[in-house]
Amino acid sequence: MLDWLWLIPTFPLAGFLILTLTAGRLPKPAVFGVAVGSVGLAALLTALLGLDFLTSPPESHFYRQIVWNWMSVGNFTPNIAFYLDGLSLVWLGVITGVGFLIHLYSVGFMADDPSCSRFFAYLNLFIFAMTTLVLADNLLLLFLGWEGVGLCSYLLIGFWYQEPANGLAARKAFIVTRVGDTAMMIGLLLLFLHLETLNIQLLMQRASEQWPAGGTLATLAALLLLGGAVGKSAQLPLQTWLPDAMAGPTPISALIHAATMVTAGVYLVARTHVLFTLAPDIQFLVAVIGATTLLMVGFSSLMQTDIKRIIAYSTISQIGYMMLGLGVGAWTAGVFHVVTHAFFKSLLFLAAGGVIFCFHHEHNIFKMGGLRKRLPITFWSFMAGGAALSALPFTSGHYSKDEILLTAYTVGATGPLFWAAGVVGALLTAMYTFRLIFIVFFGSDERTKTVRESFGISMAAVLVVLSVLALFGGLLKLPLHDVLHSVFSETERATAVGWVGLITTLIPFLGILIVYLFYISRTFSADALVQTAIGRALNRFWYSDWGMDWLYDKALVQPYKRLAAINKSDIVDVPYKGIVVFSRYCYHAVSRTQTGQLRWYAAGMMFGVIVFIAVGVLS
Amino acid sequence: MTTIPMEYGILLAAILFSIGLVGVLVRRNIMFILMSLEVMFNAAGLAFIVAGSRWGQGDGQIMFLLILTLAAAEVGVGLGLVLQMYRRFRTLDADALSGMRG
Numbered sequence: 198m199l200d201w202l203w204l205i206p207t208f209p210l211a212g213f214l215i216l217t218l219t220a221g222r223l224p225k226p227a228v229f230g231v232a233v234g235s236v237g238l239a240a241l242l243t244a245l246l247g248l249d250f251l252t253s254p255p256e257s258h259f260y261r262q263i264v265w266n267w268m269s270v271g272n273f274t275p276n277i278a279f280y281l282d283g284l285s286l287v288w289l290g291v292i293t294g295v296g297f298l299i300h301l302y303s304v305g306f307m308a309d310d311p312s313c314s315r316f317f318a319y320l321n322l323f324i325f326a327m328t329t330l331v332l333a334d335n336l337l338l339l340f341l342g343w344e345g346v347g348l349c350s351y352l353l354i355g356f357w358y359q360e361p362a363n364g365l366a367a368r369k370a371f372i373v374t375r376v377g378d379t380a381m382m383i384g385l386l387l388l389f390l391h392l393e394t395l396n397i398q399l400l401m402q403r404a405s406e407q408w409p410a411g412g413t414l415a416t417l418a419a420l421l422l423l424g425g426a427v428g429k430s431a432q433l434p435l436q437t438w439l440p441d442a443m444a445g446p447t448p449i450s451a452l453i454h455a456a457t458m459v460t461a462g463v464y465l466v467a468r469t470h471v472l473f474t475l476a477p478d479i480q481f482l483v484a485v486i487g488a489t490t491l492l493m494v495g496f497s498s499l500m501q502t503d504i505k506r507i508i509a510y511s512t513i514s515q516i517g518y519m520m521l522g523l524g525v526g527a528w529t530a531g532v533f534h535v536v537t538h539a540f541f542k543s544l545l546f547l548a549a550g551g552v553i554f555c556f557h558h559e560h561n562i563f564k565m566g567g568l569r570k571r572l573p574i575t576f577w578s579f580m581a582g583g584a585a586l587s588a589l590p591f592t593s594g595h596y597s598k599d600e601i602l603l604t605a606y607t608v609g610a611t612g613p614l615f616w617a618a619g620v621v622g623a624l625l626t627a628m629y630t631f632r633l634i635f636i637v638f639f640g641s642d643e644r645t646k647t648v649r650e651s652f653g654i655s656m657a658a659v660l661v662v663l664s665v666l667a668l669f670g671g672l673l674k675l676p677l678h679d680v681l682h683s684v685f686s687e688t689e690r691a692t693a694v695g696w697v698g699l700i701t702t703l704i705p706f707l708g709i710l711i712v713y714l715f716y717i718s719r720t721f722s723a724d725a726l727v728q729t730a731i732g733r734a735l736n737r738f739w740y741s742d743w744g745m746d747w748l749y750d751k752a753l754v755q756p757y758k759r760l761a762a763i764n765k766s767d768i769v770d771v772p773y774k775g776i777v778v779f780s781r782y783c784y785h786a787v788s789r790t791q792t793g794q795l796r797w798y799a800a801g802m803m804f805g806v807i808v809f810i811a812v813g814v815l816s
Numbered sequence: 817m818t819t820i821p822m823e824y825g826i827l828l829a830a831i832l833f834s835i836g837l838v839g840v841l842v843r844r845n846i847m848f849i850l851m852s853l854e855v856m857f858n859a860a861g862l863a864f865i866v867a868g869s870r871w872g873q874g875d876g877q878i879m880f881l882l883i884l885t886l887a888a889a890e891v892g893v894g895l896g897l898v899l900q901m902y903r904r905f906r907t908l909d910a911d912a913l914s915g916m917r918g
Contacts, residue, residue: 791916791917792914793913793915793916794910794911794914794917795910795911795913796849796910799840799841800841803837803841
């Protein structure tokens with residue numbers, strides 16, 4: 198059964214090839230069949246393999262399948278090989294499972310789009326690249342999948358390419374993540390240079406044997422890999438691309454920019470966790486980045502007016518929680534949060550997509566209101582997703598987030614600080630989530646009388662399934678711990694109890710109460726708060742995400758443009774222009790000898806003959 | 817019977833060749849160029865004859881016959897071209913036909 202592993206990436210790849218080679222000539226039902234069918238098969242196979250893997254696990258707790266030898270250069274022989282263990286199985290389940298649901302949803306959402314064949318081709322390619330990424334046995338194959346998902350992200354953000362802004366957002370996402378990717382590539386070269394392999398398991402083994410804990414090389418390698426993770430997972434300081442990535446179709450925001458691709462960075466850190474354990478400074482940095490990101494971005498999210506941007510900032514902030522979990526060594530909790538986050542965040546995006554769909558592509562939440570009765574399915578799925586995102590008790594988000602925060606509290610001297618950051622973050626999370634829900638779904642419905650829930654059965658079914666997963670995904674906690682136990686070999690650790698746990702559990706309710714007072718009972722006025730000088734300044738500052746875009750524009754983009762303007766006649770071209778001038782000079786010199794006169798040519802021949810004879814005689 | 821030394825014959829051939837060559841280079845009239853070419857042919861032929869008689873072999877005379885034939889053919893083609901040239905350009909000046917200069 199396990200030798201069918203290679204089929205999981207192959208099905209989506211086949212779907213992509215079929216859709217690309219037919220180039221939109223297939224009728225729409227066939228396109229839907231191929232796209233959804235291929236991912237459905239992959240999901241089914243993942244479920245069967247996962248069941249097999251769990252019921253009768255291999256002796257060594259992993260399964261490796263070498264498909265073929267990729268290349269062979271000296272002692273560098275990376276294979277196309279797939280590696281299945283608890284960690285990759287968890288990710289595989291999320292990718293194919295949530296991916297399948299989102300494909301199904303897209304059938305309804307994109308049905309009227311003229312180029313939906315192209316859309317589904319990219320979507321299948323993405324599933325292929327992402328499954329390759331998590332199944333990769335060596336870092337080079339992982340990097341192939343890594344770049345593949347980046348490419349798909351770029352293609353899909355700019356899917357509606359007639360709008361120049363979308364192309365701009367796509368380029369921004371591509372370039373900003375490229376910064377991280379470059380760091381990661383240097384990291385791979387460093388690892389290969391010193392440990393002479395890119396096979397992940399071998400690499401981890403050699404690293405722990407050859408490198409002392411806290412050594413320079415281990416620190417540097419972990420830092421470079423972290424650079425890649427930070428770019429892909431949109432963490433500080435490379436988080437600016439994700440909010441703009443919302444230019445793509447909403448199912449893309451759900452699949453790529455919330456559930457799967459942006460957690461690739463978390464996967465990378467979890468996959469190479471041995472390296473990070475060897476570099477405690479960098480692991481601490483991971484936690485700091487996570488905590489800072491989740492706090493900063495929480496404030497930004499609170500100020501947004503675009504429904505998708507609110508959820509996008511919340512994605513960055515939730516990935517911050519995952520990074521915080523990994524940074525404090527709560528590996529399993531971090532991965533668990535990835536799973537639950539995939540459920541509730543894709544649910545929220547798809548529900549937002551439902552709102553946008555019924556509103557004819559309106560994104561501004563202040564133009565909505567009172568949609569509770571108009572869009573019942575959307576409203577209840579939004580409530581389920583919002584409750585899980587805010588980590589209300591008994592929802593899936595509660596279990597994973599509490600686990601991260603309570604573990605963080607117990608780690609070292611800085612633990613309580615991380616915990617405090619996480620708790621303030623949780624307060625902000627509840628605030629921005631329910632601010633969104635209260636504004637969009639409650640209040641007067643004067644402006645929205647004509648809106649009806651007009652989507653089909655496939656979109657509604659997906660919303661219901663994801664709502665169930667978002668609410669009850671917490672039940673996966675125990676099986677997940679079993680699966681991941683062999684990967685991380687974590688010891689049972691004491692988690693904080695008592696008042697710490699109580700505060701962690703109750704803090705979301707405080708957040709909901711605050712926004713209730715602002716937006717439902719209108720005890721306080723948000724508008725009055727923004728009218729004050731400091732309020733307006735903070736609003737503008739946080740609305741622009743702490744001015745990060747402005748900073749990068751001033752610090753990097755503008756100087757680069759100026760430099761490009763100065764160097765308009767490219768300095769590198771000068772030697773090449775020299776070649777042109779030289780050969781033109783030679784051409785003129787030689788062409789002057791072509792007089793067209795018979796006697797001149799005869800004299801030339803004579804001269805030549807004399808030279809030859811002279812050479813023959815003299816030598 | 818006294819024989820003329822080979823050096824004299826070769827020297828004569830060399831002088832004839834040089835006269836012919838100078839004629840080709842300095843003359844502008846195409847007829848004179850052709851005539852100078854004939855002189856050069858005959859200089860080469862003389863060199864073959866002299867060398868052949870020096871070593872007592874018939875090859876030199878065979879080569880001279882070949883050169884003679886070649887010269888006859890060359891004059892046939894050459895005079896045909898000269899005729900055409902005169903008809904088209906109304907001149908026999910070789911330098912006037914420099915339309916192919918670079």
